[in-house]
Each structure stands twice: as structure tokens, then as C-alpha cells.
Amino acid sequence: MNVILAIKQYISKMIEESGPGMKVLLMDKETTSIVSVVYAQSEILQKEVYLFERIDAGGRETMKHLKCICFLRPTRENVQLLAEELRMPKYGLYYIYFSNVISKQDVKVLAEADDQEVVREVQEFFGDYIAVNPQLFTLNITGCYQGLNWSQNALKRTVQGLTSVLLSLKKCPMIRYQNSSEMARQLAENVRQTISKDAALFEFRKTDVPPVLLILDRRDDAVTPLLNQWTYQAMVHELLGIYNNRINLSNVPGVSKDLQEVVLSAEHDEFYANNMYLNFGEIGTNIKELMEDFQSKSQSHAKVESISDMKAFIENYPQFKKMSGTVSKHVTVVGELSRLVGKQNLLEVSEAEQELACQDDHSASLQKIKSLLSNDKVTQLDMLRLVMLYALRYESHSNNDVSGLVETLKRKGISDKHRTMVSAILEFGGRKARGSDLFGSQDPVAFTKKLFKGLKGVENVYTQHKPLLHSILDQLIKGKLKEAAYPYLGTSQLKDRPQEIIVFYIGGTTYEESLSVLQLVKSSPGVRIILGGTSVHNLKSFLEEISTAHQGHTPSQISSRR
């Protein structure tokens, strides 16, 4: 189970099927993301695809000597645009691939438009999601909550995305969902309906233990997306933002022009692949090594005296050039991260966050937050983050001082819109919204564990937190996940321990959780897990998510201010 590989295989199959000759790849907005995340342009170029076009872009030229590979989502607009295209074909031949099931009606519309017989293939290749890491996918939907219910468009897209993941991995799973979430139940129900509607598609070779699809709701764990991160990938996303593997560095002071937007892709960048899960301290040393290695290489390149030197230089040059690109990219990114860490006092902020999330000392935490709120280095976003965490953590504490903290935020000049987030997060992921014991205060086992941990002291204060997902999956792997809290859809139940798990977070997942999944996989041989979400959150995108959820629910409060 590897989602990146699944998408890559689809795309190379498409290109292969069209045979030799010059090709153009015609995509829509979403499929462009799907393809660009897994393939570098240069890589596709070597497969004779010389032109990339968007179907909704005007002014495409007629080039009959090109074969056209269309990779499109089966939306109504796309079908219409494609039908127009076929009536006046711009390219010689068309090989059409839809990223999901296409209706009979739409096939007919296209067939009737193709009176010049330019279409060679019409197929469904189920790559209808964005594969971020081999074990992580996203649908890039923000705002799936409308009020605290499904936005219908988002639900439809999520069902399509999730079923396409199943199809691309050839899995027909048993479905479990979080009982406390009506949205999780709805999604589970919808996925099952889709499966039974196209039962023939979902007929795969049976494995001994059927795979499990577990559907969770972000509202059960609103803490994880609020935390600052210290592993490379997660940290870059939190502080700079990763969107389809791209990072915008144009705000970095003194950045050179060609580094204003960089691509971080583990498929094509070895340094990133080796370091994306390491924490910030380790990356510092690794990047130093990288630099030194590079310097020694560039020195050896500096003296080209003999012919054999020259030859060696030419042979190594492309590698060298690639390396210099990697070095300058990572040096810039890591440099910016450490600048922000210092400037925004992130170590202290993060320590306070982790204490809030993992320990149980109300007065100490409150003290710390108060002192951080009066620290000028701390950004407004981090202040908000701390107060939101505090509100969630000590929601029912008798001495809780949420109102006092919100008052401080106001004095600090934090906007109304942002301050309402504090009450919004309580509504979104507060005690009433949760089905599970997020802070481990009720379950005696978890409680003692925590106590022991407190006694032993923690290895790294900045990475104490383990997401709720970790314990849910751990229980699922051990066959101990409670049925009352996570029931099966339908009557059949799994007797053995599951080996293949696909877990999906409504409301978005995080890179911290992705790493957690990888750790679990490593510690439990034979178990494979894929994690997905409507999106991959950092604090900013999570605030947006909460705000749309809040908006629909109590329209009077925020919408008037927009």
C-alpha cells in the first residue's frame, strides 16, 4: 500500500498506452495537482510528453501532430469542455482517462461529440486524490464543515476521493467509524453505498484478513493541529506552508529570485527524503554535513588541470549542479526556520504548548501563558494558539481563566475575528464534541501511564505530545479498539487483528499524525497503514476550517464581519 506509487503507476500506464510519438497532457486544475505532486516535469518529459495544457485554458493551439492524453476529473464542466474539444479537435488523437467513475450519460455526450473519430481510449483510472507521502494522501478540501455538518459538495468529493483510494490500492474494506460523529457515520454510509453500487469494481482477490477503513472526525482531537512542530516536514508546513509540495519563500528576507518558490519532494530530493522526519536539531547537523560535502566537491572542481580532471568534471557536473540546487534550497529553508524560531521565541512557546497538551499542572501552565502573552517576540498567532489550547485543556477546570486570557488577547490587539476562535474551538472540539478521552484523565490506565511519564521525566520537552490517532491505531492494531466507540458499519466484524488499515480524518489530518503512522508501522511488523484527510493542516488552515464550521453554525457572529 503506497499511494504515491499507485498514482505514478496510473500515470505511466496512461502515457504508455498512447504509444510512441509526441504527446500533450491535458488536465484540469485538480488533476494538475495530482500529477505534479508525484512526477517532476522533467520525468514526464522523458516519456515524450512535451506539452502540458489545462482544459479550461483558452487559446490552445491546433497541433494535429500531437497525441493528447486527457487526465480529468469527471465533473460536468470537464465533460462539457471535452465535448467541445472533440467537436473541433486540436490534436491528432485523444486518449481520455477520468479520475473516477463517469456516468453513462456523460460517455454518450462525449461519443456524440466525437464525429471525427479522434478518440482512441476512454477509461477510468482511479487516481482521484493527492498523494503527499507514500502513507499520506489529502483531498485539499478546506471547509468541509458547514455549521457542524457536511457541506454537501465536500461530502461528495470526499466519497469520490476515498473510494478512489480504495480502488487504486485494490482494497474492499470493512468500515469502522467514530460513533460520536454524525459526519463520520454519514461518510461511512456513503462510501458503502458507492461500493455496493459498483460492486463489480470492488471485487478483488480476497485476503485472509480484510482491510479496515476507519473514519475519524477532527473534532475528536482538535489539539494536534494547534501544536507547533519540530520535525522537518511538519515544521516547514507549520511555519512556511506546504501546498502540493511547493513552498512559498518570497517573504524570506533577502531570498534570491530563483528560490522564491521551491519544491520539496521526497521522490526527487534525497536530502529531504532522509531528513523529513528528523527533528530540527538533527537537521542542523545534517545540513552542515551537506554543506561540507558540497564544498569539498566544489573545491575539487575548482582545479581542473589535466584532461582526466576535465573528464571527471564533466561526468560529475550534472550531479554537482543538482547538488548545488539542493544545498541552496535546504540552506535557505532551514535558515529561515531557525530565524523564525529565534525571532518568534518558538522554543518557549512550544514548551508551554506541550505542557498544556501532555501534563496536568493548571497553575504552572497558566502562569507560563500569561508571561508569554506579555512577551513581545511571541506572534499573535502563537498567542491565540496558546489560549485556544488552554481553553480546550482546562475547559472544565474550576479555576479556569479563559475569559481573562481572551481579555489579554484583546489588549494585545488581536482582532475580534481571531478572538472568537477561542469559543469556536470549544464548540468545535470541546468536551461535548468529543467521544474519546483526549487528555487521558478518565481512563485509569492512561492516567497512571501519564503519571509514570511525569516521574521519569521526558526525553524531549518539545515532542512529548502523541496524537490521539496514535493510541486509536495502536488499539486497532492490537484488536482492542472499543466497538461501542468505533462501531462497524453493517453486521460483519473482524475477528483477527487487522493488517491493512486506511484511516481517514474528516476535517483534515496533520504531518505529525503522518509521522505517527510511520512509527506505528515500523513498530508493528506486517501492519500497513495509509492515512488520509480532507486536507493536511497547519494552524492557519485549521483556523480557517474552524471558522467555516463556526460560521454556518452561528451565522450572526462572524459572517457579518466578513
Next chain:
Amino acid sequence: MAEIAREIREGFLCPVCMKDLGTVTQLQSHFEEAHSSTEDKAVGHQIKELFDKAKRTILGKKENNYSFASTQGSLGGAYGVAKSSDGLRYSIDYWEPQEIGQTRSRTDEFRALRGSRVDRYVVETNKLLIRMDKLIAPDSPPHSDSSKRKAFEKTVVMWMPDADLKHCPTCGRTFSITKRRHHCRLCGSIMCDKCSHFLTYEYARKLTNPAFQFDGDSGFLKRSGSSSSLNSMFSSDGDPQIRCCLECRKLLERREQLMDQRNKKPSIVLLYEKMKECTDECERLLETYLPMSESLSAGESTYSLQEAQIIRAKLVRLYEVIDQLSKKIVGLGLNAEELPTIKQMAIQKSIRTFATGFMHDNMIGLQSLPSEEQYQKLQEARKAEIQKRIAMERAATIEAQEKEKREREKVKNRDLLPDKGLRQNSSDEQTERTNSQVHRGWKPVENSVRVTNEDPMLQQMEIIRSYIKQAKQANKWDEVKMLEENLRDLQREYASQQRQTWS
């Protein structure tokens, strides 16, 4: 390309601590003692698999020992990687290989739906072409004989009766004495003179006969001015024409477009196809060349140096051609009056990138071949290397056997049952392994070995003798020489051992 990233260690290595244990049994007992409690079962499983494989290979049943040695090397390597990845890292081969996801073809459904619609066009067009062919046939009545011609034209297609239509179906005007009805000669329908189209014979010939060359811009002439209908049967230079309606004209033009697309290739396509031919040829040649150059630079004598040089020269020539062609493609149309469009240029550039990328990937790897002298030196170096390795192996073997002997004696002391079968087996395996490392591609058969003596050294000598015999039969003089040396060493060793036992 002969460079191997890391050293491949051979022998009975423990995959956990990389210690060379010399024999299978030793390794097994070592592993059970030292590593059974630690590590996970996966490694144990791998070991077991390895043993099975090793047994199979050693007994010479299936694979040759070369693959055995390399599996072992790669196993050690794989483990090394796993060990270093204790900290998590992104791995490209995340979990096992994976088959491609579900796909569903809707092409048949699409074709069926399209077919019913498109068939109509095809049938109609074909009908028109057949009629046109008749109309322009040389034995058809000439236009000068207008009544005969008209009668002939009516036999080609049924003309619609005049009374059927009072208005021109295209422009809607009423027919009268001044506005007369005209018939399409291809489908027999009625229109007015103004709405008539005329196609030249030239054009008709082009459509009906693909081999016919036609240079005109358009085969259709629009009715010009007020000349009489009879005159209009001829174009200005007196060529006859065929009157037809708009519908027929559309169908014919569509047909022409399709034909053009099939027959005419823009220059970029021609150049590109040539270039692709070259890259394909390169790939074919590389497949044969790479193993050759690898083996030659390792000093092996499997391939001839000259042959490799010829292929190399061919490849270099092909690269030059590819380079030139791709440059030509980039430059296409730059000197023309009308510059190519941006997209066109983008494609041309991409093709050049493709070509440079291709050459890059393959040419840099095109290691130069050793010269004659170098090659000889390499061959000698290889021989020396092999002999050195054999010597080392043998030393290790002897040491291992000694050790085993001692241990077995210990066991014997405890439990006085002799264990000949096992002992013989293990030493047999040992010899077989040591020897066959010498022969890649040539494999001695163990059939002629008769076990006459219990001493493993003597057995080994016996076996080597039989190998020498076989090697001689196979005319592998290199091997014979090495084996003989091998044998001499063994004899010396045996003699000294004997002395030790006696003294």
C-alpha cells in the same frame, strides 16, 4: 559500470554481526547462540530462507553460485540499510511492490455509441465518392453532348423530381423561370444556382485516388456572376466541373482533411521520427554493449574487445545524429517569415531537452573501453585477484574445518557416537563452493567424485582433480591452471598437517 558501490563480502557471513563463520553449520549454531534472543524474527526468517537457498545452490541443483553470492551480499547490504534507518526516513520502496490500481475501460461503450453516429457519415461519404468516380470516368459521355451527359448523370444518382420543391432549401427563395432548379450531381437534391458549389475534376481525382497529386488551394469554385449554367460546367481554363450542394461539399472537405492528416507530416514530425529511430536503436545497442564493457573492464574474456569497440563507435555516431536532429528541431521555423507560435517553440525546446536528457542518461554511462594493453593488464590483475581470493577462501575453509573438527571432538567426547555423514556433507559443500566461485558460466558436475577417504582434505583434493579433468575437457585452460595451483597448495597443506599429527 563495473564499479560496485560497496564491497560485497562473500562467505558464510552472519547477517547481524557480519562475522565470517566459514561453514553453514557454524553459522547456524553461531546465529542460534548469539542472536536468537535479540533481534526480531524477521531476520531469523531471512536467515532460514538464506539457508534453504544456500543449500539448494550448494548442492548445485538450480541456481549457480554466482547468484548465491550476490544474494548474500545484498542481504548484508539490505540489513545495513535497515539498521541505519532506525531514525525514520522516507523510503521510496515503501512496503512491498504493488500492482497497478483498479482500472475500467469505457472505450467499447464509447465506440458503440459513437459508431452509430459516425457510420452515417462514412456511408454517405463513400456513396459520394463512388458516384464522383463514375462522373469523372474517362469513358463517361463528354459535357459537350449535354443531353447524353444529363441522362448519364441521372443514372449515377436519382435526381429529385422538380415538383417536390418550390423553394431552394438553402436560401429559401421561390423557384421560377428566372430562378431555375439545379440538381446536385452527387446526391440528386435540388438547389438554386446561387447556392450551387462546383468542384473541379482535379479535386475529385484527388479524393477518389489517393496517389493523385493536387496542388490547388481549394477544389471548389463558387458560381461566378451571371454566366449560363452550361458555361459554368467549365472553369476558366476549360476544365469541366461537377455541380454539388453544400452538404456534399462539407462531407467531401471533411474527408479531404482526414486524408491530409494521414498523408502529410509536418517537418517536425519527420525529424522527430528520425530522432526516435536513433534513440530506439541506441537503446537496443546499449543493451548488448553495457554487459560487454562491464565484463571487459573487469578483465574477463567473455567478449571480444574489437566487437565492443565497433558497437561503441556505432553508439557514438548515433548520439551525434540525435544531437544534430534535436538541434534542427529547436531551430525549426526560426528563419521563416512567420515565426512559430510560443507553444510550438515550447514543444521544440522540450524535444531538445528530451534529447539532451537521453544522451545524458546514456552517454555519461558509456564508459570508455580499455585499450589493448590496458585490457591485458586488467586480465592479469583479475587472475591475480581470483587466485588471491581462492587462497583466502581456502585458508578460511581450513580454519573453519579445524574449528569444526575440534568442536566435534568435544561433542564426541561427550557423546561417543561418530557422525560421519554430516561431516562428509559439510566438507563436500565446502569444496563445491570454493571451486565454483572460480567458474562463472562454467560449472563442473559432481558426479565423478567418489568418496574414498574420510579426511576432508583428501576429499577436496579428489574433487579438485575431477574438476581439472572436466575443465580440460571443456578447454578452459585458465581454470585448469588455477585449479592445479589450488591442488598443489592443498597437497602442501595436507602434507604439513600430516607432519603435525605425527609429531
